[in-house]
Amino acid sequence: MSAKTHRPRARMRSARNDSVRNQCRGPTPRRAHNAPRAPERIVCARAAPSTEEKDMDQRDVWTRHGRRKAWTTPRFTVWEDDVTTPDGRPGRYDWVEAPDSVRVAAFVDGHVLVIEQHHYLAGVTWQLPGGSVDPQDPDSETAGRRELAEETGHHGGRWTDLGSLYPLPGLSPARVHLWQVEEPDAKAPDPEPTEADLIVRRLEPHEAVAAALDGRVACAPSVALLLRSLSSLR
Structure with a gap:
């Protein structure tokens, strides 16, 4: 089951910024099973920030701790990444590697x-x-x-x-x-x-x-x- 993300009212953003973030986030990560190791910071691609948004860029950083190949076919590969989300929660992010x-x-x-x-x-x-x-x-x-x-x-x-x-x-x-x-x-x-x-x-x-x-x-x-x-x- 996907983990729910709770945000305090004080940190709520404009509808435009929420829309950009949701496109970057993808599916809500599930809780990781393994202990983190060798963290890697991953910056989520997003639209160019406005002046007032530049101070919030740090919140768009994911940290990857590990990666596993879930399964593969001749057409694509599914990977499972152990991550820490931008709001500090541990989770798992499943994604698909496919040709351009x-x-x-x-x-x-x-x-x-x-x-x-x-x-x-x-x-x-x-x-x-x-x-x-x-x-x-x-x-x-x-x-x-x-x-x-x-x-x-x-x-x-x-x-x-x-x-x-x-x-x-x-x-x-x-x-x-x-x-x-x-x-x-x-x-x-x-x-x-x-x-x-x-x-x-x-x-x-x-x-x-x-x-x-x-x-x-x-x-x-x-x-x-x-x-x-x-x-x-x-």
């Missing part, structure tokens, strides 16, 4: 390429082309070029790095790298066996925005990338 991934906003003749695919867990969704960054990939652009070619058949073009984001910051440090490509050349796609049902749609920018707003584009990094890429093209 990539999403690509590809613009061809004024249209953006959107993939329609049936996922085993989520069902039919629309998303931008992308996939995992493999260990042999020298960088995320290489992975993006491969995934775009496999899923849509498009190669080359003018590539722009639009940064990265953490889709599940309380569960995993894995990042999604965001790329934009303009006017790639079309060739035959080469999808993986699990992508045999894949449909490529060409949407005008306003249609892509509408699909993101009404939920047809249900992949969160794809929604974020549409926002960044369409803003950069204005």
Whole structure:
């Protein structure tokens, strides 16, 4: 059972600061079973603090005392960390180690390429082309070029790095790298066996925005990338 955290009224924060902290904290840690050893201070990633918040930065420090591998699969590893939380409580933080991934906003003749695919867990969704960054990939652009070619058949073009984001910051440090490509050349796609049902749609920018707003584009990094890429093209 998760441990409950009690905060005195005097230490309550604004709604904005609570929201940022909750995103960083993830699941409420469970009480540790082993004695602490070799403490390590871990600073939780957060939005840039305002002037009045800078004095409270010390409260955003976690201390890790130990780490165990709970179990592993070909796709990810689950770790258990013995920690002291920012409010001084001992606990356990479970998290997932997984490869980074990539999403690509590809613009061809004024249209953006959107993939329609049936996922085993989520069902039919629309998303931008992308996939995992493999260990042999020298960088995320290489992975993006491969995934775009496999899923849509498009190669080359003018590539722009639009940064990265953490889709599940309380569960995993894995990042999604965001790329934009303009006017790639079309060739035959080469999808993986699990992508045999894949449909490529060409949407005008306003249609892509509408699909993101009404939920047809249900992949969160794809929604974020549409926002960044369409803003950069204005």
